[in-house]
Amino acid sequence: MAMDTALHDLAERIRAAAADATPLCIRGGGTKDFYGETPQGELLDMRALTGITSYEPSELVVTVRAGTPLAELEAALAEKGQCLPFEPPRFGGHGNGDGTGTGTGTVGGMVAAGLSGPARASVGAVRDYVLGATLVNGRGEVLTFGGQVMKNVAGYDVSRVLAGSLGTLGAIAEVSLKVLPVPPAEATLEFACGQADALRLLNEWGGRPLPLNASCWFEHAGAGALYLRLRGAVAAVEAACAHLGGERKDNARAAADWQSLRDQQLPWFATAEGPDALWRLSVPQTAPVLALDGAAPLIEWHGGQRWYKAAPEQATRIREIARAAGGHATLFRRPAMSANANANADADAQDGVPRFDAMSAPVERIQRALMREFDPHGLFNRGRLLAPT
Structure with missing residues (x-):
């Protein structure tokens, strides 16, 4: 009741x-x-x-x-x-x-x-x-x-x-x-490598019958490391570990790190006061290293999701590069202000940078048609996804 x-x-x-x-x-x-x-x-x-x-x-x-x-x-x-x-x-x-x-x-x-x-x-x-x-x-x-x-x-x-x-x-x-x-077996392997080698390895492994589940590459103290999580049947995971090599990590410690990645609580995501925002680029897994200035990204989804730190004012260049690679870019979080809705509103008004990349004309027409059908008075979360018309 x-x-x-x-x-x-x-x-x-x-x-x-x-x-x-x-x-x-x-x-x-x-x-x-x-x-x-x-x-x-x-x-x-x-x-x-x-x-x-x-x-x-x-x-x-x-x-x-x-x-x-x-x-x-x-x-x-x-x-x-x-x-x-x-x-x-x-x-x-x-x-x-x-x-x-x-x-x-x-x-x-x-x-x-x-x-x-x-x-x-x-x-x-x-x-x-x-x-x-x-x-x-x-x-x-x-x-x-x-x-x-x-x-x-x-x-x-x-x-x-x-x-x-x-x-x-x-x-x-x-x-x-x-x-x-929950899969019966899990293992995490670490490989020391740069960004280009990490993308090459992920593309190579993606074409093999391996129990790939998740991947993450980033730099720490100037050195790049690729982490690969395997999940599946015990025999499949053990065979993949033997075949791929790398350094096998302790399962409990690795599980905590993957949870931290999931919730963006890894040190890489920590942002102090400053001009940089967190950008999410969604691109094909086969996209090469992107020519973006600044610190190296954190890469997930076997190359398909790439996180960058850059000022909102770099939006045009970031989105041009993402589109050239066959993807799009989202201004995911603003620095320091992201936990405060009023501060977010002030920042939006100041820089005028849209959070989401522009939809293609056909997709936007479909989205607006759905919104009109389900919410004809424009009541719900007005402006959060698309600017009001």
Whole structure:
């Protein structure tokens, strides 16, 4: 009954906002407030919608309310030896190294942000694991899409479109997610090498039948190191270790480091007061070393995701280089100010640098058409993903 009451109250609040044209800022745990443009509107707190509605470990599916803390869901899955393979970042707290964490991020925010962790290139993204969703649209209507099995999706897969929509299509009330068993074996190998050699090795290994799961390259004290995580059957992992060589790391220590990478708590991500922002470049895995000035990047996803530190004023050059490589660039975090929404708004006004790269004209038309259909009054997270028209 608590779910019914909370959902009813949510729908009533949205209908009232639609009636008097009051924009709403959808928010769960607030761990990703820094991501995207600063939204407009009154706070719409989603944390009343909590709890795991159903969980069938044998069916590898869980249905959970959007305001449920991500840490709570991951703890429940871990008890059954299962996990969210795409490793969603939990920026609000430290991981415990066992798939759980102390962050306050919510399941709805996980889907709305659409962000994935170190294993994304090998196992897929958030949207690949969304089976169904319940959404309250801009008219205050409760809509259900998809379901709890892979085969019942027909027509336009709306539930997956919600992943990465940043709350611009509606308030996610509940989601059904595919989960997977925790792999029986894991190993992390370290290789001393420069950026170009790391990219070459990753491309070479990607063409082999190896149990690759995650990779990370960065420089420390002027020396480059590539870390490779293998996951899968015991025999496959052990055979890959013997074949690849490198220095095998202690599993417990390596697991903590991968969790720190997932939550951007590695020392590389630490930003002090200064002009540099954190940029995320999404490029083909086969892209060569990019000709960007400054410190060497941190590279994930077998070469497909590259993090750089550079001033917002370098946006034009950064985005030109990313596009030339076949990708795009996102101004992911601003330095020092990123935890403060008001400071973010001030910074946005000062430098005028868009957080997201421009969409292609066809993609933007589709996105705006979806937003008009689901949120005809433009209530939700106005301006966070696209500038209002």
